[in-house]
Amino acid sequence: MIGNVIAFRRFEPGGSIFGEEWVGLRYVRMFLSDPTFWQVFRNTLWMGGLTLVFCFPIPIVLALLLNEVRRRSLKRFVQSVSYLPHFLSIVIVAGITMQMLASDGPVNHVLGWLGHEPIRFIQEPEWFRTIYVGSEIWQTAGWGTILYLAALTTIDEDLYEAARIDGANRWQQIWHVTLPGIRPTMVTLLILNIGTFMAVGFEKVLLLYNPLTYPTADVISTYVYRAGVESNSFSYAAAIGLFEAIIGLVLITSANQLSRRAVGTSLW
Amino acid sequence: MVKPSRSYRVFQGVNGVVLTLVVLVTLYPFTNILARSFSGERQIRAGEVTLLPKGFNLTTYKIVFQDEMFWRNYGNTVLYTVVATAVAMVLTTCYAYVLSKKHLKGRGVLVGIAVFTMFFTGGLIPNYILVTSLGLKNSVWAIALPNAISVFNLLVMKAFFENLPADLEEAAQIDGLSTYGILLRIVLPLSKAVVATMVLFYSVSFWNSWFSAFLYMDQTDLMPVTVYLRNLIQGATGGGNAGAGTEQLSQVGANIQSVTIVLTALPILCVYPFVQRYFVSGVMLGAVKG
Numbered sequence: 428m429i430g431n432v433i434a435f436r437r438f439e440p441g442g443s444i445f446g447e448e449w450v451g452l453r454y455v456r457m458f459l460s461d462p463t464f465w466q467v468f469r470n471t472l473w474m475g476g477l478t479l480v481f482c483f484p485i486p487i488v489l490a491l492l493l494n495e496v497r498r499r500s501l502k503r504f505v506q507s508v509s510y511l512p513h514f515l516s517i518v519i520v521a522g523i524t525m526q527m528l529a530s531d532g533p534v535n536h537v538l539g540w541l542g543h544e545p546i547r548f549i550q551e552p553e554w555f556r557t558i559y560v561g562s563e564i565w566q567t568a569g570w571g572t573i574l575y576l577a578a579l580t581t582i583d584e585d586l587y588e589a590a591r592i593d594g595a596n597r598w599q600q601i602w603h604v605t606l607p608g609i610r611p612t613m614v615t616l617l618i619l620n621i622g623t624f625m626a627v628g629f630e631k632v633l634l635l636y637n638p639l640t641y642p643t644a645d646v647i648s649t650y651v652y653r654a655g656v657e658s659n660s661f662s663y664a665a666a667i668g669l670f671e672a673i674i675g676l677v678l679i680t681s682a683n684q685l686s687r688r689a690v691g692t693s694l695w
Numbered sequence: 696m697v698k699p700s701r702s703y704r705v706f707q708g709v710n711g712v713v714l715t716l717v718v719l720v721t722l723y724p725f726t727n728i729l730a731r732s733f734s735g736e737r738q739i740r741a742g743e744v745t746l747l748p749k750g751f752n753l754t755t756y757k758i759v760f761q762d763e764m765f766w767r768n769y770g771n772t773v774l775y776t777v778v779a780t781a782v783a784m785v786l787t788t789c790y791a792y793v794l795s796k797k798h799l800k801g802r803g804v805l806v807g808i809a810v811f812t813m814f815f816t817g818g819l820i821p822n823y824i825l826v827t828s829l830g831l832k833n834s835v836w837a838i839a840l841p842n843a844i845s846v847f848n849l850l851v852m853k854a855f856f857e858n859l860p861a862d863l864e865e866a867a868q869i870d871g872l873s874t875y876g877i878l879l880r881i882v883l884p885l886s887k888a889v890v891a892t893m894v895l896f897y898s899v900s901f902w903n904s905w906f907s908a909f910l911y912m913d914q915t916d917l918m919p920v921t922v923y924l925r926n927l928i929q930g931a932t933g934g935g936n937a938g939a940g941t942e943q944l945s946q947v948g949a950n951i952q953s954v955t956i957v958l959t960a961l962p963i964l965c966v967y968p969f970v971q972r973y974f975v976s977g978v979m980l981g982a983v984k985g
Binding site for chain 1: 906
């Protein structure tokens with residue numbers, strides 16, 4: 428039984444067990460000289476960066492706001508509603524996103540009020556990143572607050588009391604008591620986020636993009652998918668995939684090391 | 696208690712407004728999609744539909760209800776969810792139970808192997824080749840086996856088992872129960888809470904998943920409903936327009952996506968209020984450990 432279990436989780440190195448012969452770094456050289464690779468590499472960095480900049484801090488802000496709510500019923504209601512998108516299939520989220528941005532959808536409706544021409548969001552490369560990050564925030568921000576809210580409840584009331592006696596106002600209390608209180612959680616989640624930096628939301632991109640938006644939307648993982656599964660260049664695609672995974676591993680390991688030295692919190 | 700200052704009350708007001716906006720932004724897409732699904736074609740095209748249906752029309756619902764493929768795909772989703780969740784529960788429970796035994800030799804290595812896959816996966820292509828060469832394509836196993844153990848769930852369960860009192864198991868051992876007897880008669884009945892949470896975690900994730908099916912299934916009648924919806928929103932198929940008249944077709948074209956989104960999301964939305972707190976407590980369990 429254990430043997431089976433481990434077999435299902437086993438890491439399969441770049442397909443070489445199925446290959447005919449060793450070709451060394453041929454495929455690596457091949458993708459390094461492929462202009463499309465560099466384009467999807469840049470796109471990946473862009474989208475990973477934007478996701479990190481927006482999707483990491485928003486749950487923190489939302490959790491702090493929720494924490495200030497005094498009416499328990501209101502707090503619970505906001506929480507329940509904001510968790511909801513997390514439970515939907517990513518296909519549904521993509522479907523809703525496309526409906527909202529359709530030429531007869533609400534977003535273009537509002538643009539119409541403002542006297543703006545309708546925009547074909549889904550077909551425009553310059554809109555893709557905004558759409559992606561926006562729908563990512565919609566889907567994940569609420570659920571992301573859970574861990575912060577849990578951390579917030581563990582902060583000792585006496586610390587606030589002491590801060591008030593020392594004359595700290597609300598902002599100073601948040602800055603000097605609340606934020607340090609949730610710092611371990613913040614650091615842990617930041618490290619995890621950095622670890623998934625390269626992976627970007629593969630499934631979501633695959634659902635939202637189309638050949639018209641490839642110039643900005645195509646990321647490493649979707650390129651790997653098309654090269655490998657659609658065009659059958661398995662070894663080539665696997666080489667790129669491995670490259671991506673290694674960068675991810677290096678990122679998370681170095682983030683972990685850095686945070687252990689800097690703030691004394693680390694995953695392992 | 697200090698009397699709330701004026702600026703604090705202002706802040707409370709602003710905070711209330713901001714959170715109300717969050718709620719509205721989260722809910723509006725749902726109500727809009729729901730309204731569209733019941734609206735007439737002309738009103739949808741004119742962008743008049745906001746919160747409530749306009750030009751009430753059920754044509755698209757009727758067409759989708761008559762579409763055999765939709766129901767077959769829905770049935771597939773149920774089947775895949777049940778099978779995959781069962782497989783995942785058996786494997787995860789066994790693995791977690793073994794890992795929870797502190798005297799196990801090589802325990803650290805076994806945990807390490809599992810955790811390592813959280814940060815470094817085999818990648819899409821090697822997985823694809825593996826599943827294909829095992830002959831799992833076009834079967835439920837292609838969905839169930841590669842996703843059978845979620846490391847997060849594994850660690851949550853392991854932590855739970857570790858916290859069970861060891862005396863109980865020793866007593867059962869002295870009374871002559873075998874290892875499997877202990878697991879089935881002592882440990883699992885004590886772990887109902889965590890087992891229920893894990894079943895929920897797995898079933899929701901399998902219900903929502905689409906990519907494994909999309910990748911490993913070749914025929915449309917094997918697809919789960921998520922892939923049905925995916926093909927619809929990507930415009931790969933016209934949806935259930937078999938046997939529809941011309942005036943019906945334009946109505947269907949206007950809101951078939953909304954209708955399918957509503958029908959696909961419905962089961963999740965129905966159980967959501969009841970299962971939400973289990974999810975939250977499950978995540979907390981994991982967080983305390985991690």
